[in-house]
Amino acid sequence: MKRARIAWAGAVHDAVEAHGQLELLTPAFKGRRVSFDEVIWLPPLAPEPRARTVLALGLNYADHAKELAFKAPEEPLAFVKGEASLTGHRAFTVRPDGVQFMHYECELAVVIGKPAKRVKKADALQYVAGYTVANDYAIRDYLENWYRPNLKVKNRDTCTPIGPWLVDATDVTDPMNLALKTTVNGQVTQQGNTKDMIFDVPTLIEYFSGFMTLMPGDLILTGTPDGVVDCEPGDVIVTEIDGIGALTNTITAQRPA
């Protein structure tokens, strides 16, 4: 099942994909189908009673680590993001005035399904509710070597599009063999496969749950492969993962022209 969370007709609804449309789950409209163009796409995540933990990985693909001139890390290079940086499919992301290098990062996002503490690698995938696509934008002008990557680079408003779908884990046969691709205005700029992760999803769940209890709805953004390029206002960026979804985002200027 592919699940979405949308705004439509004055309210927020859960919906599922059905024959190229969205079928609403809201009782009042149950079974009604609406088109993809009729709705506002929100992050495909149910609200949680406590602050959502959003973990992210740097340098988790060997080629990207090489691209950025670092040796592959010996343990996961993890950082944390705030939920407020998340935005949905077909959203605008703001490029600040005067910056030189702002790039997308196409990432497989893991959504945790049940409390996970000291989980072993062999059991780890049982704790996954599903998968979605994240675009973990970075603005390299703001990089500083203090708790790097620092939050001014990685935790900006509008800079983490996620969606369109939460795909049930049971529908993803092998999360460690999925092709990733990014296009900018229709041109392919980034390609990779989740099989090339340095620390795969089970390893990451074992690592994090070794010191922190992960809760339902928590996210792990698993890093991005080679091929990041600068994006300018007006550029349309589609980050796509086979079988998970194609997440569209448009860059906009900080101030309207």
Add this chain to the structure above:
Amino acid sequence: MNTPWTPPYLPQGTVYGTLLNFRRELALWAPRMTEAPYKAPPQAPVLYIKTANTFTPSGHAIALPHNVVEVDVGASIGLVAGEGGRVAGAVLFNDVAIPHQSYYRPPVKFRCVDGFLGVGRDAVPFDALGGFDGLASLTLELRVHGVLKQTVALADLVRDAATLWADVNAFQTMRSGDVLMLGTDCLNDGTRPRAKAGDAVEITAAGFHPLVNHFSEEQT
């Protein structure tokens, strides 16, 4: 009692911590800041996130992982965001960390360990504290088993509360319920007060309920 009972405060949003925001620690670090891997002093506020698994209410124990003998404990004030970008209240925190010497990589495994944020009983309304001006004269005290280990004056902040609030909101909006901690001070030698299993750590400040957490060994 005239005051109606309210449930203990726990953060509803994302909790941010601030590094190197006391003059003493900044001065101690200054000679190293231009060296590798840092290469330059920090320009933007250096922030980290305390994830929800760290929240421990006052009066509850904080467990040390079995391979950790001692932890840094840090008295801090957190600003609680209200609507419209305003500060609604302030909370006492005990910001616990596994001691780490390098500030180069994000400190997830040092700071996001289960239980590693003691949370004060109440979010005190910001007006009742005198707003930003009132905070500037606030002093926090940290005691281990009743023995005073550290006095922290918010007058010694690098970015005062109003400046930090503005500088952080310039790139990430603090949403209602999000919390921004102003930082923890170090001792004269650059270390922080430590706690080990069996210790009781109390953090106090005028206008706040004392924040008390016992430290225990992890149950396995």
